[in-house]
Amino acid sequence: MASHSCPVVRHGPNKLTFNSAQALQGEIGPSRRFGYAGAHHFEVDIYNNDKIIKSHVYSACQLEPGVDSVFSVRDMNDHRRKRKLIGQALAERSIRTFEPLMVEQVDVFLGILARSSQSSTAVDMTPCCKRLGVDIIGLLTFGRHLNTQTNPRYRFMVDNLSWANYQSNILFQFPLLASMGVPQILYILSYAEFSKYMKQLENLVMGRLAQDRDAHHDLYSVTGGAFSTESPKGIQASEFWSEALFFFPAGARLTISPRVAMCILIGSEIGGDTASTAVAGLFFYLSRNPKVYKKLAEEIRSNFSKGSEIQGPRLARCQYLRACIDETLRMSPPVSGTPWRELRSGEDGPLIVDGHVIPRGTQVGVSIYSLHRNENYFSDPDVYLPERWLVEDEAVRSKMNSAFAAFSSGSRGCAGKAMAYLEVSLVVAKTLWYFDFDKAPGRMGWLGGGSPRNVGRRGKVDEFQLYDTFSSTHEGPNLVFRPRGDHWKEIGVTE
Template sequence: MDSRQVLPLIITYTVACIISLLFLTASRLIFHPLRNYPGPLLARLTDAYPGYFAIRKCLHLKTYYNFQKYGPVLRQAPNRLIFNTITALHDIYLNPKVTKGDSYRSSQLRAKYPSIINAIDRDQHRRKRKFIGQALTERSMRSFEPVMSSQIDIFLKILLRSSRKGNPIPVNVSKQCQYLGVDVIGMLAFGHQFKTQTEDSFRFIPQVIDAMSWRINTYMHFPLLSYLENVLAILGKRQVIRFGDAVTSMIKARMAQDKDAHHDLYSIVADYIGKGQQGLYRGELWPEAILFIMAGGTTTATTMSAMFFYLSRNPAVYSTLATEIRSTFKSADEIHSGSQLNSCKYLRACIDETLRMSPPSLAILWRQQEARDHGNDPFIVDGHIIPPGTQVGVSLYSLFHNEEYFPNSFTFMPERWLDSPVGGEDAVSGHETVSTTIRKAFVPFLIGDRACAGKPMAYLEASLTLARVLWFFDFEVAPGQVESSGAGKPGRTDGRGRPDEFQLDDIFVAAHDGPTLIFNRRDDFWRTLERD
């Protein structure tokens, strides 16, 4: 073929591409059923818009600022609407005819079976939840608590070694909390000791989890990129293989033990493995193990890291909480689940305010009307009739910073969760009881049949860890770290300019770094740790 034949083909192909692009643009701007919803121009044209910000790990911030510009409902992608109201929250996630959005198909990576978190079919999810959810109930946590406490004791001893008198060693709390989270969840999943708090062998796991979570989040918002999964996986092939080997060896080692050797996920589901629709398929154990490590370990680590950040930068809150802990318990041995810990209302308020300020999962959890329900009643969200095939969702970060529900939303105020002031009238100025409105808006573990089952574990681990740390130590921001180590930088205009806000990266679960703190031994209470 000579050049005289090639040129017409190039021109024809170019014209065809231009016509196709114009047709696609017209269909999404002029004829699309979502054409009248506001949103950035590029968002109405292509999934590349949210995909770009997902790649940069800041989609939660861009979404928040888009709500300030466009109002409580906006078109974030050609076939996606996102809402910022309580009514929408309940209309979406409490609707029995709604299932997870098609975007979750891109989150399965190369797994043969979906996990409980990305199972789109409602019946499939219900089957999985029936068995797997048993490991995370409050009753299960009571049985697992001694194991959790033993891992927290290791965490405390590491802080003790850093708290050298006169010359304390700064501690990056994020790293230590991540190691604690991985070690706890390894034991809860398969009675497996990763020992990341004390040994190097498996310390690569948090990085692999972050890389996997980032890819999943990116694919969910820009599905075309999922076709590059094999390429991207190759770039981190060595770590992926190490992680896969770790999970495989963990499962095989546990299956070689007696079913009741540990109180863990395996002991609960062992009798149902290989039972198909009456239980779990054999291949389903692997993705559930990965999910446990990814979701169970990292989200609690985020909450604890953020709480250390906010306490270290809010002296009045720190003092009130420390007083509550140290006056409620007479010894460290008393700090366990039960009435005494439950009586620490300010501790719970601090955890709730941390979850509100810095949600451990920043993902937009997409939903859509299930195909088999399309012919019945219309799907209505906050008064809007949602066309079939449209994915809808709520950004918890934006909802938790909606001034209509949470005044002074970027101020850390545990008192907003109390029905009565702690420390007398002078301790809390202008305090009001908790309103029904903010309780309805506050759903860090989501609501409905797809809500996170790990709520009991998260609250127990955070409560025990923070209470015991404050029993043994005082802590503060390490010298020279006040304006860094997890804080926003004044002057930035990308949503990261608030120095009093713990900075998170949106990678489905949240990634973070810091704060860097120094821990000082409290009187002689720390000697109990030295003797153990």
């Protein structure tokens, strides 16, 4: 990863990783101009201009050759069209309409915590948060209750996501492996699980298309049927299929082939992973920072008189909660790696990024994890400090925001940003209303942090450890919950 002392490194053959806000989205102040062969060229940022498009490696995420989702599409015009449609379902107004269903699922989550609190049983927050995320996405995408939080029937779908993203990321980072037979080997090894997974996804899609468009408030109803659902190849080649699976944490075509079965769509920035990683991460940092925990609990408990009030505009006005979320996303960004880009075909050179002339054919990107730890933008970057986001100095805030990329940047930024913030806010605020919690005693309480036996960042016990699979995998934290007075009885769980 690029470091503070080295703002650009060679990641691999024809791959450069940058570590600056200028490379990300343009820093405050005028762009620098360079003269070449009698012409003047301005340097550009990587994610916020039309000269640079998604790298060719995103083609590994196509569901069918030529069938792209809003995630994998490289053509700018096609992306704008798809993004406009997706944006209807993920706009704040639409999400507010969907909020009661989200609250319903969060209450199921709270019921699980309430039952664990009766026996002081430690709860591993990662699987709980992932199941909550999948249940919410099932309703938003297909209008279908999957009930993975309370019923093990469909949990195999949740359990397969990390493995599927890991396999996809192998091809995403090393696309030449596709021609070396690796996808075929992985396909053979996991055929049974993928077949089971794809069959269930097929049932979800076909079941939704069999209903009236307005039967549920979900992707299909909000977009007004604007996506194509018919083609000579059937539903697996339709736009609705690809976009529905982009909403869901992962997916592939209905008829599995060795090539496509391993090219699982990495839609987790909208699916469960972004929100579930943020929730688990926030619980981790709260359990290890008692002053932050106390301050956030006071904000929630002083602004509401009962748990049912925790939603809508009043929740959105909890500034310290938002600061805690942003600081968690800075410390442990759900997509912590490098989203690759390259110069668009037909563009005249040279391409200049942060003062570096980039030859055609070179992939470029910004290491999000490294940028979030860059001392040029964040003082004491290894310290969990939500107060940094509440400083009154506008120049300081602008500098931090210029380097904050938890949801990517520019027109390709995550369309599910508003949904992720709402889900995290609801889960954490409601939990703090009904419960107090601590990390589990003994070695169980270590889960989620680094090990003191390791060196470097893997040895940081107070940093939530993420493992890059384009999205992130993680474990823990293990927490023990205690009922807060009789408030927990509002949830409807009997002793």
